[in-house]
Amino acid sequence: MSIGGQNEHSYDVAIIGAGIMGASTALFLARGGMSCALIDRRGVCSEASGVNAGTLTMQMTRAALIPYALKAWEMWGQPETWLGSDPGVTLCDGLSLAFSDPEIEILEQRAQARRQYGADIEVISPKRAKQIEPGLSDHPLAAAYCKTDGHVTANRTGLAFRAALKQENVHLFENMQVDAVAQIAGGFSVVSKLQPINARRVVLAGGVWLEEMLGWLGVKVPIKTLINQLAITERMPPAMCTVIGIANGLLSLKQFANGTVLIGGGWQGEGDRETRHTELVPENLIGNAQLACHAIPALMHTRLVRAWSGFEAETEDAMPIVGEVPGVEDAFVIGSAHSGYTSGPYMGKILAQRILGQTPEMSLFDPQRLVVNT
Amino acid sequence: MNDRPELLVLGAGPAGIGAALAATKSDVKTTIVDRAPDGGGQVYRSPIVPQTTSGEEGNRLRQALADSPVETVFDCRLWSIRRDFRIDGIDSRGARTWHPKKIVAALGTTERVIPFPGWTTPGVYGLAATTILLKSQLTLPGKNTVVAGSGPLLAAVAYGIIAGGGKVAAIIDIAGRGEWLASAPALISRPGDLRRGLNWLNRIRQAKVPIIYRHAVKAVRESEQGLEIIAEPVDRYGHGLANGKTTSISSDSLSIGNGLTPATELTRLMGAKHRFDANAGGWIPSLDGGQRTTVDGLYAAGDGTGITGADASFLEGQIAGHTVAYDLDRLDRAEYNRLISPLAADLKRVSRAGRRMAKMMAPRPGQISTIAADTIVCRCEDITRAEIDAAIDSGASDINQLKSWTRCGMGPCQGKTCGDVVASLVAARCGGREKVGSWSPRIPLTALTMDELAGDFTYETIPIPKAAPL
Numbered sequence: 001m002s003i004g005g006q007n008e009h010s011y012d013v014a015i016i017g018a019g020i021m022g023a024s025t026a027l028f029l030a031r032g033g034m035s036c037a038l039i040d041r042r043g044v045c046s047e048a049s050g051v052n053a054g055t056l057t058m059q060m061t062r063a064a065l066i067p068y069a070l071k072a073w074e075m076w077g078q079p080e081t082w083l084g085s086d087p088g089v090t091l092c093d094g095l096s097l098a099f100s101d102p103e104i105e106i107l108e109q110r111a112q113a114r115r116q117y118g119a120d121i122e123v124i125s126p127k128r129a130k131q132i133e134p135g136l137s138d139h140p141l142a143a144a145y146c147k148t149d150g151h152v153t154a155n156r157t158g159l160a161f162r163a164a165l166k167q168e169n170v171h172l173f174e175n176m177q178v179d180a181v182a183q184i185a186g187g188f189s190v191v192s193k194l195q196p197i198n199a200r201r202v203v204l205a206g207g208v209w210l211e212e213m214l215g216w217l218g219v220k221v222p223i224k225t226l227i228n229q230l231a232i233t234e235r236m237p238p239a240m241c242t243v244i245g246i247a248n249g250l251l252s253l254k255q256f257a258n259g260t261v262l263i264g265g266g267w268q269g270e271g272d273r274e275t276r277h278t279e280l281v282p283e284n285l286i287g288n289a290q291l292a293c294h295a296i297p298a299l300m301h302t303r304l305v306r307a308w309s310g311f312e313a314e315t316e317d318a319m320p321i322v323g324e325v326p327g328v329e330d331a332f333v334i335g336s337a338h339s340g341y342t343s344g345p346y347m348g349k350i351l352a353q354r355i356l357g358q359t360p361e362m363s364l365f366d367p368q369r370l371v372v373n374t
Numbered sequence: 375m376n377d378r379p380e381l382l383v384l385g386a387g388p389a390g391i392g393a394a395l396a397a398t399k400s401d402v403k404t405t406i407v408d409r410a411p412d413g414g415g416q417v418y419r420s421p422i423v424p425q426t427t428s429g430e431e432g433n434r435l436r437q438a439l440a441d442s443p444v445e446t447v448f449d450c451r452l453w454s455i456r457r458d459f460r461i462d463g464i465d466s467r468g469a470r471t472w473h474p475k476k477i478v479a480a481l482g483t484t485e486r487v488i489p490f491p492g493w494t495t496p497g498v499y500g501l502a503a504t505t506i507l508l509k510s511q512l513t514l515p516g517k518n519t520v521v522a523g524s525g526p527l528l529a530a531v532a533y534g535i536i537a538g539g540g541k542v543a544a545i546i547d548i549a550g551r552g553e554w555l556a557s558a559p560a561l562i563s564r565p566g567d568l569r570r571g572l573n574w575l576n577r578i579r580q581a582k583v584p585i586i587y588r589h590a591v592k593a594v595r596e597s598e599q600g601l602e603i604i605a606e607p608v609d610r611y612g613h614g615l616a617n618g619k620t621t622s623i624s625s626d627s628l629s630i631g632n633g634l635t636p637a638t639e640l641t642r643l644m645g646a647k648h649r650f651d652a653n654a655g656g657w658i659p660s661l662d663g664g665q666r667t668t669v670d671g672l673y674a675a676g677d678g679t680g681i682t683g684a685d686a687s688f689l690e691g692q693i694a695g696h697t698v699a700y701d702l703d704r705l706d707r708a709e710y711n712r713l714i715s716p717l718a719a720d721l722k723r724v725s726r727a728g729r730r731m732a733k734m735m736a737p738r739p740g741q742i743s744t745i746a747a748d749t750i751v752c753r754c755e756d757i758t759r760a761e762i763d764a765a766i767d768s769g770a771s772d773i774n775q776l777k778s779w780t781r782c783g784m785g786p787c788q789g790k791t792c793g794d795v796v797a798s799l800v801a802a803r804c805g806g807r808e809k810v811g812s813w814s815p816r817i818p819l820t821a822l823t824m825d826e827l828a829g830d831f832t833y834e835t836i837p838i839p840k841a842a843p844l
Binding site for chain 2: 044063109110172233247248258266280290303306308318338
């Protein structure tokens with residue numbers, strides 16, 4: 001179906017960026033009956049969406065985003081209902097640990113704040129925490145316990161999305177570098193070295209590269225770049241069964257079904273989104289490993305086989321940017337959600353509702369607030 | 375320990391030692407690091423037969439290194455390198471960090487074994503791995519070994535087994551006798567190598583070892599006696615012959631290898647430009663005549679820059695060491711040229727033989743295209759050819775996407791074992807080796823246990839960053 005109808009190559013929507021935000025938006029738009037072109041410099045979920053820690057936690061989600069994350073958590077729990085196949089979802093308990101008295105205070109404050117937004121988090125004793133997670137060390141003084149937690153093998157996200165997108169007849173343009181988006185009569189023209197792709201509407205879903213992409217439409221929104229380091233162990237015997245974090249958020253630990261343990265939490269690497277080159281900071285890898293061993297001592301004797309990093313986007317107020325591009329009719333933007341991987345499918349769903357002319361189930365995150373005047 | 379040497383040489387094989395010796399001749403403060411307990415690299419590990427030439431050469435290199443002002447750091451595993459020239463390693467004393475001005479990467483190779491049914495059976499060894507077993511562990515792979523694959527290591531390993539008191543059941547060589555004869559002219563430039571090779575062949579002949587030319591191992595099965603090795607006749611491209619009669623050989627071990635691939639994780643992490651050259655063993659860093667990579671201050675030498683063998687590696691290393699000295703203004707242009715010219719001339723002569731041997735080792739297309747669907751390709755993660763093909767069918771078009779979707783290359787070896795073969799499999803369907811790329815290089819360069827990495831710490835000493843926003 002083509003509403004645009006200027007020529008046979010015109011789509012209802014062109015979505016630029018095939019990460020979890022763009023891919024989810026495309027999926028729900030296609031299900032809503034729109035013809036979609038999904039374009040990416042690399043492949044589906046090849047950047048942050050394919051290399052992140054895959055945590056489905058409420059405890060590291062920003063408090064005000066909990067309602068969205070809860071909706072998304074339900075989606076992740078039944079991927080066959082919207083994604084078609086299971087990229088490797090495990091729902092399990094989550095524990096956020098405090099190793100000192102000030103951390104207990106932080107834990108309680110944060111649990112309280114998130115409870116207000118609907119996350120069922122209670123602060124429990126170390127003894128109870130150890131019943132829930134026998135792999136724990138004797139170091140925690142308290143833990144925040146949430147049953148709404150879990151993880152996905154993020155590296156397989158692209159595989160699952162790609163199949164679903166194909167199924168919905170979304171036209172995929174992979175390995176296609178977009179240089180600009182131009183406004184033309186009746187819509188937009190996506191400019192690249194290949195032939196232009198025309199569409200009535202455009203969705204910018206470029207993660208940390210959104211600042212440059214919004215610039216194509218003359219809109220200035222600063223986007224910060226976080227460079228999150230991650231590492232993974234070899235396969236090891238069962239060492240833990242929950243998702244483990246710490247009070248201030250700087251740890252994320254989980255063991256996948258294959259026995260590997262993923263170590264993350266947002267320790268920063270170095271790099272540059274323009275060149276896309278990143279480098280790991282050895283001290284931060286070491287510190288992250290120390291913290292992991294401090295929480296789960298069985299990790300001490302396993303081998304760390306690989307470490308890497310991924311870009312995370314953050315807006316000025318560290319809240320998402322999801323909605324209309326200010327001043328440009330039929331242009332939309334989606335990205336920069338904290339815990340964006342967790343919430344991504346739901347964010348895509350509600351933006352698609354808006355583009356399809358429906359009232360989104362939950363309110364979007366107006367980009368206007370982030371625009372700076374040049 | 376000097377953590378700010380002018381030159382840090384990574385790898386103490388012939389290339390690394392050559393670089394360190396040459397640089398120190400011009401008073402460049404040099405440190406050399408290797409994970410082995412002593413210098414010499416894989417090629418000159420302390421051999422089982424002390425009287426071989428290889429032993430003398432290795433000892434000579436080790437002695438020269440010991441007599442030089444080069445600071446040596448052995449038993450040290452490098453795990454991180456950054457583009458700001460920070461290198462991290464771990465040795466028995468704990469963490470080591472260097473900030474050198476210049477780096478020579480001389481990291482040698484990884485062995486390639488093209489998968490076949492049964493290649494992960496206990497008793498099946500890599501050909502190069504067997505040389506380590508023989509030279510370093512003074513251990514035979516078994517009582518009765520089939521030696522198979524390609525290149526000069528076949529004769530070296532068979533000879534090593536015989537000289538060590540073992541029995542070689544047969545040599546299965548993918549090359550035809552004619553290819554070896556055709557290689558002879560290239561070897562004449564290396565009379566020492568030629569003599570050594572003929573000596574090996576002589577001993578092999580005396581031991582009445584059958585040599586089965588133009589055959590490849592089709593499968594290995596476990597039997598009551600040990601292993602049953604099935605060999606089949608192949609054409610010069612490695613394709614099994616239609617109606618070819620297979621040969622079955624009983625043994626308790628198989629030593630098999632299909633050449634070597636340059637180890638380039640480190641030069642790729644550093645961002646040096648690389649190019650693909652099948653006859654050199656795979657991806658190699660692009661170098662100028664002074665062994666400079668495209669990264670300022672990073673040099674590379676030896677088999678890690680293309681397979682040419684120990685003698686060429688030693689020469690390349692020396693050229694790299696002199697170039698470092700020149701770039702640090704320790705030599706003027708004339709002195710540098712005077713030092714380099716004879717080395718370059720020798721290198722030209724010696725590499726002819728080295729390249730010919732590399733070509734004899736290079737995989738043949740049929741060997742890879744005929745890997746069966748149910749054969750395991752990534753042995754760390756048990757990924758079969760069929761799973762690789764299925765991922766390509768699902769849209770994986772480069773080897774990193776393939777890695778993400780299948781876990782191929784994600785195990786403890788980090789794809790060092792299967793990488794070259796996997797890339798060839800993907801390349802055959804997705805537009806060539808250049809297009810499908812290579813695994814993104816990752817640290818740690820070698821797997822470390824978490825407690826090695828963590829070192830001594832208490833909770834209070836962990837540098838936990840500030841909290842994320844609520």
